[in-house]
Amino acid sequence: MLSEIAAATSALSGIKTIIEGFVSERDAAKLQQTRAELFKLLADAWQAVFELQQAALLQQTEIAKLADANRKLESQLAQAGKTESQFQGYDLVEVTRGVHVYTGPADADGARKPPYLCPTCMSKGEHSILNLQKGKSPNDQTRLVCPSNVGHSLGLPRGLWSMAHLGKPPHKEPPNA
Numbered sequence: 001m002l003s004e005i006a007a008a009t010s011a012l013s014g015i016k017t018i019i020e021g022f023v024s025e026r027d028a029a030k031l032q033q034t035r036a037e038l039f040k041l042l043a044d045a046w047q048a049v050f051e052l053q054q055a056a057l058l059q060q061t062e063i064a065k066l067a068d069a070n071r072k073l074e075s076q077l078a079q080a081g082k083t084e085s086q087f088q089g090y091d092l093v094e095v096t097r098g099v100h101v102y103t104g105p106a107d108a109d110g111a112r113k114p115p116y117l118c119p120t121c122m123s124k125g126e127h128s129i130l131n132l133q134k135g136k137s138p139n140d141q142t143r144l145v146c147p148s149n150v151g152h153s154l155g156l157p158r159g160l161w162s163m164a165h166l167g168k169p170p171h172k173e174p175p176n177a
C-alpha cells in the first residue's frame, strides 16, 4: 500500500515539474518530448491509483474475514464459559459400588443426584451427560451410557436400577438385587 502511494505521489510531482518547464520552454522539439513524458507520467499515475484501489479492496476483504473469524471465536468462548460455570463444583463421586461419575454437590440428604457426567469425557475437558439405559432382560446389565462415545459407558451391578437408586449415601442396593 505504502509503495503504491509513493509511486502515485512521485508520478504526480513529476507532472508538476514538467508543466512548469512547459510554460517557460516554447520550442517545438521540447514540446513534443514534454508531451511524451507527460503521457508516460499520467499512465504511471493511473497505474498507481489502480493498484492502490486493488490493495484497498483486498484489505477490506481481509478485514471482513478477520472480523468474521473474531465473531466466531467470541461466541465459542462465551459458550465454553457458560458450560464451564454450569458444571462448576462437580467432582468425581462413587454413585454405587465401583461406578464413578462426575456430579454436583450433595443435596440436604447427602445424595448426589443426576445429572451425571462421563468421567472419560471430563478428563478431556468435555461435558457429556450420562443416560441410564436399562437392560433388555433381567440378566442384561443396566448401563450409564455416554452419548458422545458408547465405549465410555459404565455398567452397573446386576439389578433393576433407576436413577433414583444412584448417588445415595450409603449405597443402596437396587430392588431384587
Ligand SMILES: [Zn+2]
Binding pocket: 118, 119, 120, 121, 122, 128, 146, 147, 148, 149, 152
Ligand atoms: Zn464420554
